[in-house]
Amino acid sequence: MALLSSLTPLFVAALCVVLVFLFKSSQKKENEAVKPEWKPTAESRPWVDEDLQDDTEIRHKDEEDGDWVESGGEEELAHVPYPASRYPVEVMVQRSQDFYSLMNQRRSVRFLSPEPVPRQVIDNVIRTAGTAPSGAHTEPWTFVVVSDPEVKHQIRLVVEEEEEVNYRHRMGDKWVSDLQRLRTNWVKQYLDVAPYLVLIFKQTYGVVAGGQKKTHYYNEISVSISCGLLLAALQNAGLVTVTTTPLNCGPQLRLLLGRPANEKLLMLLPVGYPAPDATVPDLTRKPLDDIMVHL
Amino acid sequence: MALLSSLTPLFVAALCVVLVFLFKSSQKKENEAVKPEWKPTAESRPWVDEDLQDDTEIRHKDEEDGDWVESGGEEELAHVPYPASRYPVEVMVQRSQDFYSLMNQRRSVRFLSPEPVPRQVIDNVIRTAGTAPSGAHTEPWTFVVVSDPEVKHQIRLVVEEEEEVNYRHRMGDKWVSDLQRLRTNWVKQYLDVAPYLVLIFKQTYGVVAGGQKKTHYYNEISVSISCGLLLAALQNAGLVTVTTTPLNCGPQLRLLLGRPANEKLLMLLPVGYPAPDATVPDLTRKPLDDIMVHL
Structure with missing residues (x-):
């Protein structure tokens, strides 16, 4: 009885420890169950289109519908007649054929x-x-x-330094071996050689008078579309490029070029004439039936 | 002493409860401190370029460097000479000017x-x-x-139903009022009227022989660039469109059109001639000095 009496505090203590532990653990499990829904960057907007799974998309929904309204600002814009220019059908068909032929000659060229x-x-x-x-x-x-x-060379140093680290330490053997087959490595001579480097930055937000931030809806898609027009314009002029997205270099290149914090590097395009001995991989494109479905 | 003796188990129990509570709370705080780094969808890849903050980007880094190597598959591709065609300088300048003039006439047209x-x-x-x-x-x-x-009309029903819910319930008053100024609402007549609707799907992954999934690096950027070329081709042919990204309709339209689960709707473009009385907002584009920096 004396033993039991002296054990009671210990027993009660142990029981309490177990109970509180269980209670807190069940709390923790609830937290964990919620975790997969937790999004650090987006506010709660239950109506957003989860199908696109792109943060740019999600942010967009806040203040615009699906159309890309071309508005100049807050004031109502006048609407003016659209000056249509129409080609005769046979001219139209020929133009569409010629433009396809021209664009189909475009290739990513690394030898400038x-x-x-x-x-x-x-x-x-x-x-x-x-x-x-x-x-x-x-x-x-x-x-x-x-x-x-000199700036081109600085860019090359940044890109090659990061790329060499990628190749030597960050990428697996299979990755490196895959790239060897494609004759790609971390040496990017074209960054010195090309007469122009075009670095395309997306502005993730704008800054209006008064310093307030203004959301740039769909900025990545918009800038990528703009890059498509740039590629078409280069091909039309007889110039070549290769669409690159330098790995891990964005922040360094942004600072090197003195761009503000709202701009993120999306692509880097060396631009020039092709070298006389330029080669390209002998690849083909999918036929129309593989990319188009008609209903 | 009898009182003290009878209180002891209670005291010890209370002390233990407090101690365990404090211990578990400190654990929870550690978990919380880690949370902002937690990423549900990406594996741990410390070398990825966090600057782009785009999941498409992050996934890409796994097996490719920054170049968009145009490889046909696993086997090594032959490299062949690039057949360059060069224009005399004055022709080149004129071509670049003419193409700019043509593309600069492009407008988003909602009246087809x-x-x-x-x-x-x-x-x-x-x-x-x-x-x-x-x-x-x-x-x-x-x-x-x-x-x-009939399919066009089904698409219109899906888009308008979602858009009406967006306008009536999901969007705030300011949003709706902003859109009224732009004369945009949920009625999308062009979805019935346009002779063609082009729905652009991005394939988020590919399926190779044997059913294995194959990562599609940078699929959203790639498809957006391709949309840029599509817009150029339409403009070149004298056709018009408006670049839309229907809100919340992706999954329904994917099912309606019988597309597989790896395809996500990125854009919907109604395509046709402009209506004779088509109007567009009277807006301007940024001058070259506002979009280009030369170093």
């Missing part, structure tokens, strides 16, 4: 000639890229065109 | 004519879109071209 390219052509292809539609007509793109040899 | 459009032209503009570069040459796009009036 150092020959100078008229600046006027560069201006025109960037102007063309700037005609792309964009979410709420925000035009969320900045094209940094680099021809200064 | 029901007149039929030659199917050959549609085939050619889709072929042109299919010449876009893509991450690892995966060509991750499906263009569903709808001319069947």
Whole structure:
């Protein structure tokens, strides 16, 4: 009885420990069950289209419907007649055929000639890229065109340093071996050789008068569409490029080029004439039946 | 002493409860501190470029470097000479100017004519879109071209139903009022009127022989670039469209059109001639100096 009496506090203590532990553990499990729904960056907006699974998309829904309204700002815009120009049917068919033939000759070319390219052509292809539609007509793109040899070389150093680390330490053996077959490695000579480097930044938000931030809906899709127009304009002018997305270099290149924090590097395109001995992989494109479904 | 003796178990129990509670709380705090780093969808890949903050980007890094290598598959591809065609400088400058002028006439047009459009032209503009570069040459796009009036109407019903809910219940007053100024509402007559609707799906992954999934790196950027080429091809042929991203309709439209689960709706483009009385908002584009920086 004396033993029992002296054990009671210990027994009660142990029981309490077990009970509280169980209670707290069940709380923790509830938290864990909620975790997969937890999104650190997006507010609760139950109506967003989860199907797209893109944060750019999700942010967009806040203040716009699905159309990319081309609005200049807050005030109501006048609506003016659209000046249509129509081609006769046979001309239209021929034009569509010719444009396809021209674009189908485009290839990603990594071997560029150092020959100078008229600046006027560069201006025109960037102007063309700037005609792309964009979410709420925000035009969320900045094209940094680099021809200064020293800046080009600095860019090369940043890209190659990161790429070498990628190859040597970050990528698996299979990855590196896959890339060897494609004759790709971390040496990017074209970054010095090309007369122009075009670094395409997406503006993730805008800054209006007073310093307030303005959402740039669908900025990544908009800038990518604009890049499509840029590629078309380059091909139309007889210039070549390769669409690259340098790995891990965005922040360094942004600082190097003095771009503000709302701009993120999306793509880097070396631009010039092809080298006389340029080669490309002998690949084909999917036929129309593989990419188009008609209903 | 008898009182003290009888209180002891209670005291010890209370002390234990407090101690365990504090211990578990400190554990919970550690978990919370870790939470912001927690990513439900991406494996641990410390080398990925966090600057882009895009899941598509992150997934991409797994097996490719920053270049969009255009590889046909596992085998090594032969490399062949690139057949360059070069224009004299003055021709090049003129071509770049003419292409800019043509693209600069493009506008998002919501008032389409029901007149039929030659199917050959549609085939050619889709072929042109299919010449876009893509991450690892995966060509991750499906263009569903709808001319069947009943299917077009079903699409309209899905889009308008969702849009009306968006306007009436999901969007705030400011949003709706903003859109009224832009004369946009949930009625999308062009979905019935346009001779063609082009629904652009991004293939988020591919399925190879044996049923294994194959990552489609940068699928959203690739398909958006391809959309840029499509817009250029339409403009070149004298056709109009409006780039729309119907809100919340992706899954329903995917099922309606019988597309597989790896395809996600990215954009919907009504395509046709402009209506004779078509109007567009009287907006301007940023001048070159606002979108280009030269170093």
